[in-house]
Amino acid sequence: MTAKPSILVARRLPDACEARLDADFAPRRLPGDGPHPMPALLAAAEGCSGMLVTLTERLDAATIATLPASLRIIATMSVGFDHIDVGAATARGLAVTNTPGVLxxxxxxxxxxxxxxxxxxxxxxxxxxxxxxxxxxxxxxxxxxxxxxxxxxxxxxxxxxxxxxxxxxxxxxxxxxxxxxxxxxxxxxxxxxxxxxxxxxxxxxxxxxxxxxxxxxxxxxxxxxxxxxxxxxxxxxxxxxxxxxxxxxxxxxxxxxxxxxxxxxxxxxxxxxxxxxxxxxxxxLPHIGSATVETRTAMGMCAIDNLDAVLKRGTAPITPVT
Structure with missing residues (x-):
């Protein structure tokens, strides 16, 4: 049986998304709901082929340079991607995806x-x-x-x-x-x-x-x-x-x-x-623009769809930002 891809999950997601991650991937989670210090996230990412992040995880060029060689995709659960240095990620051959439309x-x-x-x-x-x-x-x-x-x-x-x-x-x-x-x-x-x-x-x-x-x-x-x-x-x-x-x-x-x-x-x-x-x-208001059960679930599922496409089906990401 093919091993499930290891995914670093930076934050807690809606229940339906967590259940899908558990069923289809080998998710790695840090205790609590963060946001977690970047060194802890990077350590947890060792050996992972994907990262599921949110806007609270700032991945600048210096951070991307230290990501593990095993990594293939960064899926952000957000429509904005200004917290990720997309140019640095692209230069490393990493796919970067977001969640447009659903929010x-x-x-x-x-x-x-x-x-x-x-x-x-x-x-x-x-x-x-x-x-x-x-x-x-x-x-x-x-x-x-x-x-x-x-x-x-x-x-x-x-x-x-x-x-x-x-x-x-x-x-x-x-x-x-x-x-x-x-x-x-x-x-x-x-x-x-x-x-x-x-x-x-x-x-x-x-x-x-x-x-x-x-x-x-x-x-x-x-x-x-x-x-x-x-x-x-x-x-x-x-x-x-x-x-x-x-x-x-x-x-x-x-x-x-x-x-x-x-x-x-x-x-x-x-x-x-x-x-x-x-x-x-x-x-x-405290940044609650997308904060409905339906929308946050759809955002999480969109991010997971991208992980599934790249890591399990070997196809292009569904909503790439590059």
């Missing part, structure tokens, strides 16, 4: 929650209830802003951006977007394309970031970008924390240049900039 709907739902939470001052409202400070109903209490008739600017009209646009239309929002290249008519669905970021910013009453983290997009929302938004705009980020300059965003929130922000991702998370916690006009 689109859940992340789009969460993005609408961020928009609503920021627009309707949900952080302040919840604090009144949780801290038992709700005195009385007031005609002028906690006035937020309507969504209907406002312009939603989407930076990155890919799968998730298009799904956000579809939901936002139901709230009466007018859709605008910027990509490096114009999307197809099927993807646009009547949205207005702007060929530069500056033009998108100028019309974005609400700006939603759904772009990937790349050298070109990191810190793309800085002081200069925020100054080009309409006064009192809302910023929403469900993509990656490093798309924004924290100092610039926090200053804009404090001065009222931004009405509010809805943030599910942060630079250096979970060690986010503590100033965000003290701002009442920040509706913040």
């Amino acid at each position: 689109t709907e859940a992340t789009a739902d969460l993005t609408l929650l961020l928009i609503l939470g920021a627009a309707r001052r949900a952080t302040e409202a919840m604090a009144l209830i949780r801290e038992d400070r709700w005195g009385t109903w007031s005609p002028t209490g906690l006035l937020g802003v309507d969504l209907a008739g406002r312009r939603l600017g989407i930076l990155g009209l890919g799968r998730i951006g298009a799904a956000v646009a579809k939901r936002a239309r139901a709230f009466g929002l007018e859709i605008h977007y910027h990509n490096r290249r114009r999307a197809s008519p099927e993807q646009e669905q009547g949205a207005t394309y702007h060929d530069t970021l500056d033009r998108l910013l100028a019309v974005s009453d609400i700006l939603a970031l759904t772009a990937a983290s790349t050298p070109e997009t990191r810190n793309i929302i800085d002081h200069a970008a925020l100054a080009k938004l309409p006064p009192g705009a809302i910023l929403v980020n469900s993509a990656r924390g490093d798309l924004v300059d924290d100092d610039a965003v926090i200053e804009a929130l404090r001065t009222g240049r931004l009405f509010a922000a809805g943030l599910d991702v942060f630079r250096g998370e979970p060690a986010l900039d503590p100033r965000y916690r003290r701002l009442p006009n920040v509706f913040a």
Whole structure:
């Protein structure tokens, strides 16, 4: 009988995924749910032919250079792969795969929650209830802003951006977007394309970031970008924390240049900039964009499908990033 491929599993997965790993592979797991120190992961990976990682495992060029020679594939349970030096992995002949598509709907739902939470001052409202400070109903209490008739600017009209646009239309929002290249008519669905970021910013009453983290997009929302938004705009980020300059965003929130922000991702998370916690006009969540039973299970299964293709069937990976 052919031995099952050994797989290093960096984090605990949903039950259905764990059961499949146990049935089809020889998984190696460290105690607890981590994230684990990289030296411990590297030691556990010795002799493994595959790694199943998440965005919490940062595999830079130096780390990839120390991976065991037995390794053939790194499967990340995430759509983003900025935590992996793909060039270094490719140079070593390693396949790198991600999980695109399966988290689109859940992340789009969460993005609408961020928009609503920021627009309707949900952080302040919840604090009144949780801290038992709700005195009385007031005609002028906690006035937020309507969504209907406002312009939603989407930076990155890919799968998730298009799904956000579809939901936002139901709230009466007018859709605008910027990509490096114009999307197809099927993807646009009547949205207005702007060929530069500056033009998108100028019309974005609400700006939603759904772009990937790349050298070109990191810190793309800085002081200069925020100054080009309409006064009192809302910023929403469900993509990656490093798309924004924290100092610039926090200053804009404090001065009222931004009405509010809805943030599910942060630079250096979970060690986010503590100033965000003290701002009442920040509706913040702990990176739960894909956190549904169905979606996280589908993500895990997609990663395992790639491991199965490369290590058991000897075929090309299903969702390669290279």
